[in-house]
Amino acid sequence: MLEHGGNLRDAARRYGRDDWIDLSTGINPHGYPAPAPSPAAWHRLPEPDPELIEAACAYYRAPALLPVAGTQAAIQALPRLRAPSRVAVSAPSYAEHAHHWNLHGHERILVPYPALEQAVDDCDVVVVVNPNNPTGETVTPECLLDWAARLHARGGWLVVDEAFGDTAPGLSVAAHAGQPGLIVLRSVGKFFGLAGLRLGFVAAEERLLSDLADLLGPWTISGPAQEVALQALRDTRWQQDTQACLKAHGYRLSRLLLEYGIVSAGTPLFRWWPEERAEDFHEHMARRGIWCRLFRVSARGIRFGLPDTEPDWLRLEQALLEWSKG
Template sequence: MLEHGGNLREAARAYDRPLEQWIDLSTGINPHWYPVPATTPNAWHRLPEADPALPDAACAYYGAPAMLPVAGTQAAIQALPRLRAPGRVVVAAPSYAEHAHHWGQHGHQLRQVPYAQLNDAVDECEVLVVCNPNNPTGARIAPEQLLAWAETLAARGGWLVVDEAFGDTEDAASLGAYAGQPGLLVLRSVGKFFGLAGLRLGFVAAHPTLLEKLAAMLGPWTVSGPAQQVALAALSDTGWQQAMRARLKNQGERLRQLLASCGIASTGCALFQWWPEARAEDFHRHMAERGIWVRLFRHAARGIRLGLPPNEPAWQQLEQALIAWNKENT
């Protein structure tokens, strides 16, 4: 398996510190999660037949014409490469590593291409995969550019796959409204913005014919009954969504400014900040020794990613750790 953030038990073992004494900033998951409502008692008893109200709510929230609920976008990432005959695939780099990992496992000719070179690569592939905004760097591609690429690829039966897992605070940039056209697939995650990663729920927006093929491949009962009920409440709660967007934008800017005050020029989105760090392993260790678990990238995107602290004491602990790092390295 590939390495991911959220591996707090690994941190506890490596540094001999109990789980409850850690601040986990290693993911971009909202630390202020949606208040989960009580589910109906039979949600745990009945087989989870698909509730049509859930995709309807998702279409309304994401602005897409048709959506398929999946067990996290990870389920779609693993399945999509099996829906096409082997061909030429370009995955934007760096980005969420699972995309390249799975496209490379099913006979496709895979290339990872830097964001700045994607326009030249479109004519040399049948499938282009982009995270927008990107994870981990926060890089963004204008919707107009993405739609132009989607048209070019669709003309020869290709796909543009756009992973918008971190797009909930940037709805104006979403391609969800266009996902009914052939060849454009948009992935959305409930786990990030709503802070419900344990729910394991995401959605795919695409042409209905393609969604039918994906649903057939994934099989029955892919989303649990409790997950359907919780997600339906979260997707319908516009008041919570509006307040949380404002809160996250403020906190994302606070994190960027905190890093800047310590001489770190970062990029990212409302849920995380990232920067290339020459001494990435040392920074990671420095933070871990102070009970702060951050995301270390060793390879293509050598650097550090930080999520949002969950409360004011955690903000203060992070600030003190950053000040100490700055003093030791200037």
């Protein structure tokens, strides 16, 4: 099992506190107010709801989608749908991509973002996280569509992970995912703050979606998850208000870090920076009940998600002040 954020039980076991501020993920701390599921959602087998697919296609502007139990389910399954291939994975990025392409007989290489262009002509599959987690790096849609066409001409795939794409809709290529060779992953967990639903979507051509559905099997999305997601995907007022809120809070976090000499990059949902004393910084914050994400491999640095409440913001500022004073 790879290490991820959100592991507050590990933090509590190590440091013995019960007042944690969890900044270790990029999940919206002001998530969608989930409605109570209907009794039928609990009692019936969760057959796929066509209204959920319709709402998701409208929200993501995708021609066809397959709901999956979080994008993690697709990340684990996609390598099993190809014969052994040469696979380039953007690096640094979400580590599960590289991990699972490495498990199924593929030749996997890690490629920095500036070198991805060359990898398109040297590989059968290219995996790009856009916007990137954790660094916030991006690739233009025009570039991605060109890469997808070049890969498809050789029977290849371009896999674009847009898990953090809700706050940057202009970057999305989901609308073009009907073309062969382009696969787009979307998450309900980050922007909507509904990580506990374990729900994501795959946009791709119908044949690949059918193969993926056969591999994953029936009843992959619970009935309660489908009902909550349907309402969230249709709630355009909440979505618009949340876009504005996240933009303001993301700017506040970047400015706060800058006040203490930290130049960061990222998205409205998180900020990241390379940190020479990453372990010391992480320990400093943990001793003050602030759990951030420490990166030791590939991208040595720190990632912060957004604080939840005003007292959380003030505690974070105090901890940064104490760090700056050494």
